[in-house]
Amino acid sequence: MKTSIIGLIIFINFILHSTLFQHIELKNVVPNTSLILVVCFAINSKKDKGAIIGFIIGLIQDVIFEKVIGLNALAYMLIGYIIGTTNRNIFKDNPIIPFVFTALATVFYYGISLLVIYLLGYSLEYFNILRFMLPFEIIYNSIISVFVYIYVSKIFKSIKNRY
Amino acid sequence: MSNKIFKNKSVMIVTIVTIILIIIIGLTSRQREEMNILETWAGNAASPFQRVVNTGANIISEGASSIFSFTHLKKENIELEKEVESLQEELIKARLNRDELEELRGLKFALNYIEEEDDFEPIVANIVGKSPSNWFDIFTIDVGENKGIKKDSVVLASNGLVGRVYEAGENWAKVIAIIDNNSSVSFQILRDRTFQGILSGSITNELTGYLFDPMAEVVVGDKLITSGLGIYPHGIIIGEVIEVAMSSDQLLKTVKVEPYVNFKRLNKVLVMAPQIIRNE
Structure with missing residues (x-):
């Protein structure tokens, strides 16, 4: 039951992220809803689930869109796992939590992806990306994550109450 | 424990x-010849869903933008009328040129020249999804190997060059736009074909590039076309120069180019099979 709901959300997010959300970009930045979902699921679920969900979301995204396969899967899996290991010690009802975690996760995602891309020898404007895109995306992602988090934790709570 | x-x-x-x-x-990470089974399968499964959602999203966004741009329409109409007039003049000139060309072709045939045929057959494709990543400008289209599209097929829009096919699945393909950071295009200036150079993408929707000849006379407003070096065939329009500068060491002339294609509002593209280099 729970798995099928999560799977459905992942699938819908993937479709929307590549189509509808491309229209709401600001300053060349599209909010990374996949990352937000990984963070919100990882906070709410048990520790290993976060890593698995991150891995699946990342792999789907890599296979269909990216030139290099495994990059997003790696980043999302590590994010899911790290958040999963810390989530016993935090208050889950506070809306600051998803905000802070998403901000940190965005920084982490940028760090690890840009490092791998750099090591693979792709030419990117690393300096401009860090200067113009990163601060904006942190804020954009974090604000959206608060709303997504409220909805996701509702789903998890209702499932818990039912059983 | x-x-x-x-x-x-x-x-x-x-x-x-x-x-x-x-x-x-x-x-x-290296450019591959073919996709693996997993990729092909996943793309085949996802692309119909993406197509439906993308069509809906485009209709909504076009509707919304047309409401807001209502005041611009009148201005645009006047501009377009002017453009039609100038185009009609050009058309007459082009017809004269065509007659001349026919004559020359006839002469060529008489002199037993070998005819070079461009047998490009453009295929219309819809864009079904754009890469969620903010760093790469990659999108997927809804045609693939079933329509004869291969790696390095050239992708065009009605008003200019869009990019090239990176990988092709059965009924879908990944396209790298020219505004992607890793993509580069060799160009020449439409006014004078001796001025050539290379353009590459950036994180914004502009292209930056440099000219081979630092003394080349380039001014803002110059139109650029592909020069035929590399995989893109000769003569496809790219964009307009918006900034000219010397690099900091005064050795290269750099240009900033705005592509004619609006990559944010791109829905339909034309795909052409790759140029085959014949060794005779």
Whole structure:
């Protein structure tokens, strides 16, 4: 039951992220809803689930869109796992939590992806990306994550109450 | 005790998967000849859904933008009328040129020249999804190998060059736009074909590039077309120069170019099969 709901959300997010959300970009930045979902699921679920969900979301995204396969899967899996290991010690009802975690996760995602891309020898404007895109995306992602988090934790709570 | 073992176990699994992923990244980072089965299968499964949602999203966004741009329409109409007038003049000139060309072709045939035929057959494709990544400008289209599209097919829009096919699946293909950071196009200036150079993408929607000849006379407003070096055929329009500068060491003339294609509002593209280099 729970798995099928999560799977459905992942699938819908993937479709929307590549189509509808491309229209709401600001300053060349599209909010990374996949990352937000990984963070919100990882906070709410048990520790290993976060890593698995991150891995699946990342792999789907890599296979269909990216030139290099495994990059997003790696980043999302590590994010899911790290958040999963810390989530016993935090208050889950506070809306600051998803905000802070998403901000940190965005920084982490940028760090690890840009490092791998750099090591693979792709030419990117690393300096401009860090200067113009990163601060904006942190804020954009974090604000959206608060709303997504409220909805996701509702789903998890209702499932818990039912059983 | 058992808890500790369990914890170590999950750490171990994550580490192993990380190492495997790094190996996969290394293996797939180079340009491949063909997609693997997983990629083809996933793309085939997802592209119909993306197509439906994307069509809906485009209709909504076009509707919304047309409401807001209502005041611009009148201005645009006047501009378009002017453009039609100038185009009609050009058309007359082009007809005269065509007659001349026919004559010359006839002469060529008489002199037994070998005819070079451009047998491009453009295929219309819809864009079904854009890469969620903010760094790469990659999108997927809804035609693939079933319509004869291969790696390095050239992708065009009605008003200019869009990019090239990176990988083709059965009924879908990944396209790299020219505004992608890793893409580069060789260009020449429409006014004078001796001025050539190379353009590459950036994180914004502009192209930056440099000219081979630092003394080349380039001014703002110059139109650029592809020069025929590399995979893009000669004579496809790219965009307009919006800034000219010398590089900091005064050795290269750099240009900033705005492409004619609006990559944000792109829905339909034309795809042409790659140029075949014949060795005779």
